[in-house]
Amino acid sequence: MMGNKALLVVNGRTAKALSPGESLGSVQLVAVKGEVVTIRVDGAQSDLHLGETQASVAGGAPPVGGSQISMASDASGHFLAEGLVNGKPTRFMVDTGATSVAMSLADAVKLGVDYQKGRAVQVSTANGVAPAYALKLHSVRIGDVEVFDVDAVVTSQRMPYVLLGNSFLNRFQMRRDADILVLTRR
Incomplete structure (x- = not known):
């Protein structure tokens, strides 16, 4: 506003x-x-x-097939977006410092991500090294843009959002116009 x-x-x-x-x-x-x-x-x-x-007001979700995502920053300067992981709703925060999409165990359970089938790994976070599971998400969708086979990690650390890391972001050209982040599919 x-x-x-x-x-x-x-x-x-x-x-x-x-x-x-x-x-x-x-x-x-x-x-x-x-x-x-x-x-x-x-x-x-x-x-x-x-x-x-x-994500949707009247008329359901927009059809898939778009090539551009625009996000406004919040009062803290973070770019947040509602979207879907494997068809289930969640809230993302853009994190260009994250190698891949990252979520907590609680988010994985809520989203139906079978993280235990992933590979056990150690990840470096702002809070130190933590155990995690590396896996692929079938899809990540924001608005009418959907990306498939996205690398992700599930960590035991609590997080307020699913982090939208470089395994998603690298598929786009990023441009910032003032308080708007525009992602255009490569």
Whole structure:
């Protein structure tokens, strides 16, 4: 949010700042109040909260086949996105310092990732060396962009997000425009 404007990303396209009454594709910004933005999509009204990334509002998930992802940074400067791992919803945080997609044991269980079939490894983290399981995820999807056979690690360390590391990011050209990170498929 920027005063009475809201920065919206629709179907993974480039973000645009809108004022109430303005539209981006089929999404119309209705109101900006405090930390809540009200939008209307195909006649259906929804509230979005500051920092929330909505994977879908009305009409289901966008079809697969896109080539670009746009993410706005949060107040801390982190790029967060809602997405899917093997078809199940999760929240990602971009981490260019992570070799691969990384998740906690709790996230792996929630996402149905059979980490015990992975290879036991040791990983270096900001908190030191930790045991982990290395494996491949069938798919990682953000918006209408889906990537297959993505290297990942599952660690016993607790994490607030699934880290979107270089095993995913290296398949894209990354460009930062102010507070927007744009990933374009290579």
